[in-house]
Amino acid sequence: MVTTLLDARRARHIAAQVPDPELPMLxxxxxxxxxxxxxxxxxxxxxSLTPTYSGCPxxxxxxxxxxxxxxxxxxxxxxxxxxxxxxxxxxxxxQAGRAKLAEHGIAPPGPAPRGGPVPLxxxxxxxTVACPRCGSADTEETSRFAATSCKALWxxxxxxxxxxxxxEI
Amino acid sequence: xxxxxxxxxxxxxxxxxxxxxxxxxxxxxxxxVDTTVPDDVDAAALAALCVALGDDALxxxxxxxxxxxxxxxxxxxxxxxxxxxxxxxQARLLYSRAGQTDGTGRDEDAYxxxxxxxxxxxVRLAELPNGDFAFTIVRLLVLSSWRLAxxxxxxxxxxxxxxAIAAKGAKELRYHRQYAxxxxxxxxxxxxxxxxxxxxxxxxxxxxxxxxxxxxxVRREVVADLKQVTDAAGLPMPVYRPLPGCGREGEHTEHLAxxxxxxxxxxxxxxxxxx
Numbered sequence: 001m002v003t004t005l006l007d008a009r010r011a012r013h014i015a016a017q018v019p020d021p022e023l024p025m026l027x028x029x030x031x032x033x034x035x036x037x038x039x040x041x042x043x044x045x046x047x048s049l050t051p052t053y054s055g056c057p058x059x060x061x062x063x064x065x066x067x068x069x070x071x072x073x074x075x076x077x078x079x080x081x082x083x084x085x086x087x088x089x090x091x092x093x094x095q096a097g098r099a100k101l102a103e104h105g106i107a108p109p110g111p112a113p114r115g116g117p118v119p120l121x122x123x124x125x126x127x128t129v130a131c132p133r134c135g136s137a138d139t140e141e142t143s144r145f146a147a148t149s150c151k152a153l154w155x156x157x158x159x160x161x162x163x164x165x166x167x168e169i
Numbered sequence: 170x171x172x173x174x175x176x177x178x179x180x181x182x183x184x185x186x187x188x189x190x191x192x193x194x195x196x197x198x199x200x201x202v203d204t205t206v207p208d209d210v211d212a213a214a215l216a217a218l219c220v221a222l223g224d225d226a227l228x229x230x231x232x233x234x235x236x237x238x239x240x241x242x243x244x245x246x247x248x249x250x251x252x253x254x255x256x257x258x259q260a261r262l263l264y265s266r267a268g269q270t271d272g273t274g275r276d277e278d279a280y281x282x283x284x285x286x287x288x289x290x291x292v293r294l295a296e297l298p299n300g301d302f303a304f305t306i307v308r309l310l311v312l313s314s315w316r317l318a319x320x321x322x323x324x325x326x327x328x329x330x331x332x333a334i335a336a337k338g339a340k341e342l343r344y345h346r347q348y349a350x351x352x353x354x355x356x357x358x359x360x361x362x363x364x365x366x367x368x369x370x371x372x373x374x375x376x377x378x379x380x381x382x383x384x385x386x387v388r389r390e391v392v393a394d395l396k397q398v399t400d401a402a403g404l405p406m407p408v409y410r411p412l413p414g415c416g417r418e419g420e421h422t423e424h425l426a427x428x429x430x431x432x433x434x435x436x437x438x439x440x441x442x443x444x
Contacts, residue, residue, distance in 0.1 A: 048201075051258075054259045054334070055255045055257050055261075057254075060196055081202070082198070082201045083202075084199075084202060084337060085332070085336065086336070087340060088337075113343075117390075120346060120350055120394050121347075122354060122401050143248060144248065144347070145248035145250075145251040145252070145344075146247065147247075149251055149254060169340045169341070
């Protein structure tokens, strides 16, 4: 029993350290996509992952990476489950994850809208995003879509550098 | 990791799997999800709903992808491609759910690549050619408002898998609607030429609006969105002019078959291939 508990903790630690394929400065735990790691009585490790966006092409790779790391760490039986409910939110990016994003020049997200239908808003309600390089709040959005589904493109008027920003969802 | 060749860089470290874009033979996107259908859910009706919503998404994704290398600015190209990618992801989940519930056990590839135009249940608005940027924006505004309103309702559907797909998709669709709405205002309230093109696009979309409301009643929410945008854009509300036929019953325009020919060509020429 003690062995099982220790095993479960070790398995969780290994899965949590797997880097995200598209934001490799973050682990899957930092990103909040690793939902659970359990070990069953027959020693199978069951890791549950949730996709960030429906079309995220990295999902298959995340599954394969977690399974490969766990097998390499001595767990021959690994099962990966997909969890869709509740849907991933940018609020699940950990504090450590946010700090790592900022260190790498990517502005972390603000709080995501919560629950229920969200009305269309056309009035300028721009929230400010601080430049991850110089800290200035004098920034502007250049595109709400960027190289990956989860990011937008911004520009800093103070230091003139473009930067990426993880969108609230 | 080397940066001198972008394709080689993408494939590096994936010796056993060099695929980095969507093709065929991917692992079921609902892998490991509890796929039991609750007793009080009509499985055939659930499957039909998933196919209709999946077809809207797949056909829209294909049209949005056609903008790549053709959009007015790089930012818009990236935006349209990203919106298409979200919709492609939604289609994959919905097709998987359809295959689990319609009794055939088909996978997502069977729905996407091995059905003919008459088997598709998307609304005809989705399959019309892209036209100019104004037409693409007006269509995207209508389709994303409709889909968002519908998904927000489906988030409490008695089938937990469809409810989860819808709750997740709704978050993405808010960004799509916002993008289309902001462009609609910019173009409608822009130059004489951009205004004229938006008016023309509204005329072109008008005959296909009724089809959206045949099966699912979210007319009130969609009209509210459109009213808000057209008021801000200085445009009239689109007037619905009825047109015979219905994409939901497999009656399509002449534009769907060529779209599918391009989408399905490789998978049909090499049915056992994966890429």
